[in-house]
Amino acid sequence: MNVAFTQPATGSAKSLDGKVALVTGSTSGIGLGIARAFASAGASVVINGFGKPEEVNDTLEFLQRETGGKAIYSAADMTKPDEIAGMVSLALEAFGRLDILVNNAGIQHVSPIDQFPVEKWDAVLAINLSSAFHTIRLAVPAMRRQGRGRIINIASAHALVASPFKAAYVAAKHGIVGLTKVVALETAEENITCNAICPGYVFTPLVEAQIEGQAKSHGIPREQVIRDVLLAQQPNKRFATVEEIGAFAAFLASDAAASITGSALPVDGGWTAH
Secondary structure: OOOOOOOOOOOOOOOOOOOOEEEEOOOOOHHHHHHHHHHHHHOOOEOOOOOOHHHHHHHHHHHHHHOOOOOOEEEOOOOHHHHHHHHHHHHHHHHHOOOEEEEOOOOOOOOOOHOOHHHHHHHHHHHHHHHHHHHHHHHHHOOOOHHHHEEEOOOHHHHOOOOOHHHHHHHHHHHHHHHHHHHHHHHEEEOEEEEEEEEEEEEEEHHHHHHHHHHHOOOOOOOOOHHHHHOOOOOOOOOOOOHHHHHHHHHHHHHHHHHOOOOEEEEEEOOHHH
């Protein structure tokens, strides 16, 4: 039997040259880390999320100054399908293509199931799950026309395991993994991949605020909060960084990850190995 060999894929600082990426929930935290990684790899980026106009402008200027890529902003509300449609249209009108979609927008609410506010359930499901359905259904036709696409859904360790008092968040993140698998199967022969990244705790400004709040409420040092409260289920006892998540997303968006699709990929320090 004759076997044809090809040169192995090699990494490149500009592995996303000429590509266009849309990252929801990307004005801070994980989403911004991903947008920065994409821009550094050569992609033009559309960022989305909340923020003061001057802060958004500073972010856009940073992305363009530090990477040389183009960056634009959409203020689309992820609970509103018509605004989501407008955001995807903005990307296509501005750049003429859409190569990479990252669904990162998300919110959290913690409450016992019998006390969980119905409006909070609806909001968490709308932003954490339904918004991804709307972006994907609108992005896939453009990716099909191009003959290539990368869809990356930011799930959570809570897409694979559960914790008490997080009914809506856990349900939405489990749903994201199911959606990921369906989209991967539907696009498997079209050079379009769809994967979910499942982080454990990632160090962001929101997590920093949780540390301070828990330390005050429990009357314990911040180091103990980190180790025994927040990272109690995370065997490596360290936060992932937004840079780590960004680098992983950039790999999944590259040609080197063409055979990875339909996967829920933990980045959780061993949390889900239990």
